[in-house]
Amino acid sequence: MHTLPEEHRHLLELVRGFATTDVAPQADGYERAHEFPRPLFDQLAAMDLTGLPFGAAVGGSELPYRVYLMVVEELSRASLALGMGLSVHTLATWAIDSYATPEQRQLLVPDLVAGRALGAYALSEPGAGSDAASITTRARRDGDVYLLTGTKAWVTHGGVADRYLVMARTGAADAGGISAFVVDADQPGMTVAEPESKMGLWSSPTAQLILDDAPVPADRLLGDVEGQGFRVGMASLDGGRLGIAACAVGLAQAALDVAVGYAREREQFGRPIGDFQGVSFLLADMATRTEAARALYRSAAERRDHASGVGPHAGTPGAGTGYPTTIPSAMAKLAATDAAMQTTTDAVQVLGGAGYTTDYPVERYLREAKVLQILEGTNQIQRMLIGRQLTAPRA
Amino acid sequence: MKVLVPVKRVPDTAGEKKIDPNDNTVDRESVESVLCPVNEFAIEEAVRLKESHDAEVTVLLVGPESAQPIVRKALSYGLDAGLQVTDDAIAGSDALGTARVIAKALEEQEFDLVLFGNQSTDARTCLVPAAVAELLGLPSLTYARHLEIDGGSVTVHREHEEGWDVVTSQLPAVVSVVEAINEPRYPSFKGIMAAKSKPLDVRSLADLGVEPEQVGANGATATMYEFKDRPPKEAGTIVEDDGTGAAAAQLADWMTEKKFV
Ligand SMILES: Cc1cc2nc3c(=O)[nH]c(=O)nc-3n(C[C@H](O)[C@H](O)[C@H](O)COP(=O)(O)OP(=O)(O)OC[C@H]3O[C@@H](n4cnc5c(N)ncnc54)[C@H](O)[C@@H]3O)c2cc1C
Numbered sequence: 001m002h003t004l005p006e007e008h009r010h011l012l013e014l015v016r017g018f019a020t021t022d023v024a025p026q027a028d029g030y031e032r033a034h035e036f037p038r039p040l041f042d043q044l045a046a047m048d049l050t051g052l053p054f055g056a057a058v059g060g061s062e063l064p065y066r067v068y069l070m071v072v073e074e075l076s077r078a079s080l081a082l083g084m085g086l087s088v089h090t091l092a093t094w095a096i097d098s099y100a101t102p103e104q105r106q107l108l109v110p111d112l113v114a115g116r117a118l119g120a121y122a123l124s125e126p127g128a129g130s131d132a133a134s135i136t137t138r139a140r141r142d143g144d145v146y147l148l149t150g151t152k153a154w155v156t157h158g159g160v161a162d163r164y165l166v167m168a169r170t171g172a173a174d175a176g177g178i179s180a181f182v183v184d185a186d187q188p189g190m191t192v193a194e195p196e197s198k199m200g201l202w203s204s205p206t207a208q209l210i211l212d213d214a215p216v217p218a219d220r221l222l223g224d225v226e227g228q229g230f231r232v233g234m235a236s237l238d239g240g241r242l243g244i245a246a247c248a249v250g251l252a253q254a255a256l257d258v259a260v261g262y263a264r265e266r267e268q269f270g271r272p273i274g275d276f277q278g279v280s281f282l283l284a285d286m287a288t289r290t291e292a293a294r295a296l297y298r299s300a301a302e303r304r305d306h307a308s309g310v311g312p313h314a315g316t317p318g319a320g321t322g323y324p325t326t327i328p329s330a331m332a333k334l335a336a337t338d339a340a341m342q343t344t345t346d347a348v349q350v351l352g353g354a355g356y357t358t359d360y361p362v363e364r365y366l367r368e369a370k371v372l373q374i375l376e377g378t379n380q381i382q383r384m385l386i387g388r389q390l391t392a393p394r395a
Numbered sequence: 396m397k398v399l400v401p402v403k404r405v406p407d408t409a410g411e412k413k414i415d416p417n418d419n420t421v422d423r424e425s426v427e428s429v430l431c432p433v434n435e436f437a438i439e440e441a442v443r444l445k446e447s448h449d450a451e452v453t454v455l456l457v458g459p460e461s462a463q464p465i466v467r468k469a470l471s472y473g474l475d476a477g478l479q480v481t482d483d484a485i486a487g488s489d490a491l492g493t494a495r496v497i498a499k500a501l502e503e504q505e506f507d508l509v510l511f512g513n514q515s516t517d518a519r520t521c522l523v524p525a526a527v528a529e530l531l532g533l534p535s536l537t538y539a540r541h542l543e544i545d546g547g548s549v550t551v552h553r554e555h556e557e558g559w560d561v562v563t564s565q566l567p568a569v570v571s572v573v574e575a576i577n578e579p580r581y582p583s584f585k586g587i588m589a590a591k592s593k594p595l596d597v598r599s600l601a602d603l604g605v606e607p608e609q610v611g612a613n614g615a616t617a618t619m620y621e622f623k624d625r626p627p628k629e630a631g632t633i634v635e636d637d638g639t640g641a642a643a644a645q646l647a648d649w650m651t652e653k654k655f656v
Contacts, residue, residue: 010471010587018581048584061584 008067014047015071019078027079030203031364034195036160037203038118040082041089044075045115050089054097058109064311065239066301069246073294076250077257080368081203083250085118087243088156091376092119092165095236096182099223108182112163120161121240122152122209123233129154130381132167133175133230137211139168145215146170146181148189151208154375158207159192161185166209166216167233170226178229180222189214200367234326240376241329242304245297245336248372252290252340255347255365259283262351262360279350286343293336300328327389334382337372344369396448396507396544396566400441401455401497401527402434402469404462405517412517418612419619420487421517430468433512436572438472439579440542441510448544451475453504457485457496463595470590471582477595478504484600487612490518494526496610499603501531508549511571513538524571534564540575 054060076083137150263274309320528535
């Protein structure tokens with residue numbers, strides 16, 4: 001943090017103060033109530049934190065993605081549901097901002113950036129998870145509207161979002177036949193199912209959207225072109241996965257903090273358990289793994305910022321050429337979420353029996369870490385992307 | 396309306412404070428400096444006056460140049476301008492010396508209301524607001540837990556041990572607020588960014604026409620001769636309940652002895 005420019009340091013101090021004073025003490029309460037912490041999200045909005053990486057024209061702060069991710073990490077350390085909430089909100093907002101027509105951008109993006117509206121991203125379906133190109137929700141043009149029919153699954157913020165990015169098929173049964181629509185929460189013909197009953201992350205609702213000939217105005221076809229929905233979906237995941245990596249690092253750090261505190265206090269055999277090498281080596285590995293994951297997501301973010309021409313590398317060769325950063329993002333997501341899984345599991349171990357109870361937050365962290373290895377592409381899918389690139393035929 | 400909010404730089408309330416044995420003042424290097432937390436309540440009240448009365452708010456800080464980030468921090472809540480009085484001769488001022496500088500700085504300003512925090516978290520004298528009012532010959536309304544502006548007058552609920560009094564005066568007036576008055580919001584990121592380009596006026600004692608002898612360690616009416624570390628905590632009395640009810644009597648005796656009851 002000491003190497004950051006002053007304004008970024010002030011931003012992170014602001015976020016850390018908010019996270020420790022307001023978010024952390026309430027995180028467990030929202031979890032147990034299975035309730036999305038919308039008042040906390042609204043506070044993020046009041047602090048101008050919901051549109052950090054977006055352009056000034058839509059009300060954003062034009063910050064490097066790297067700095068936005070540090071904010072996500074800091075929030076996730078206090079509440080994964082809130083940190084991931086900001087990440088998913090940004091994922092949806094980025095997709096709309098990047099692919100909208102100028103009129104759509106004017107109409108749909110500013111209130112997402114200002115956080116007055118909460119965003120969501122609806123790609124997965126009951127029959128199409130890892131194989132996202134196989135979605136079957138249909139969008140049929142009918143005069144001034146598209147009639148959408150099908151079921152979108154696993155939608156984070158389902159039922160609490162104000163605006164959904166919905167992928168549906170307008171053409172052939174392949175990736176090129178998919179289009180993206182921006183659908184408001186009060187869309188006639190769309191209902192939200194009961195939220196899924198999950199292992200963890202309870203205060204981040206996950207629900208299906210059921211579309212039954214829902215008449216979505218044709219001007220809500222993102223970019224006013226059919227067939228680019230899959231591209232929109234995948235391109236936004238490049239940023240989204242960095243968000244998940246930052247979430248994972250925040251979560252791992254939270255687990256490490258609790259484990260270290262406990263190891264210094266708890267005595268057995270007449271000494272603090274942290275004095276035993278068996279415990280201190282565990283802590284050392286947890287800390288190193290977390291720091292490695294942090295370094296990886298930040299370097300991936302730097303490449304992304306370079307590609308989009310913002311940050312300290314603006315003006316250097318290749319900057320701003322928009323080259324894809326799919327692989328660094330996949331690597332960061334894979335490494336950080338695996339690190340979070342291992343670190344939260346080890347944190348439970350350090351706390352012994354206490355770690356297995358709800359008196360301490362580490363059992364919750366462990367349950368929360370698991371989902372990060374699954375969403376926005378399972379870690380098998382990340383490995384598939386990375387491996388495919390390594391073994392692709394050379395041009 | 397025009398509002399002035401005097402703020403102070405203090406050592407981080409949560410940090411361990413040290414006294415510098417060379418000049419018997421708080422060692423500013425030993426702990427991080429922050430905007431006095433009580434000031435945040437005065438700032439919040441000023442921000443509310445911006446919202447309700449379109450108030451124009453200037454933040455005033457008496458302190459060394461290195462305290463400028465504290466002025467910017469105060470501005471990040473959305474205040475309009477900064478005024479900093481900086482002079483080597485100010486170092487070591489007591490409450491009255493500080494009040495003299497603030498009063499002189501205020502004499503040059505147009506204002507309807509001065510909004511202080513009732514005390515600073517380092518010195519905790521609660522003297523400065525009333526002293527400034529006295530020096531300026533203005534009404535002093537201290538310990539406000541509620542504040543209302545009505546045309547040319549201000550009404551506060553003045554907190555005391557048994558509740559509060561309702562006090563009204565004409566403007567201009569000097570008010571000090573207590574923490575019960577509101578719940579300060581966080582600055583926004585855009586507020587932080589905007590604070591950098593807000594006007595900030597820096598004045599010296601000579602600019603204000605303050606004689607250096609009246610302030611600083613030399614002008615101080617209170618002198619610190621000696622200091623000691625706080626004595627270590629002694630073990631408390633432990634009352635054990637043996638089931639006979641004797642513990643209750645023991646507790647009652649202890650409370651009587653300590654004059655709690
Ligand atoms: C809490 C939560 C929130 C979510 N939020 C969203 C959201 O906001 N929007 C959204 O669109 N989706 C969301 N998802 C969905 C998530 O992206 C999918 O769950 C994920 O892509 C996996 O799809 P699936 O569950 O259908 O598993 P499947 O694809 O059925 O996979 C099952 C298993 O097979 C493995 N597998 C599949 N294909 C391969 C392969 N080719 N090679 C190797 N292994 C393979 C997988 O890795 C996995 O282990 C969310 C999911 C959860 C649990």
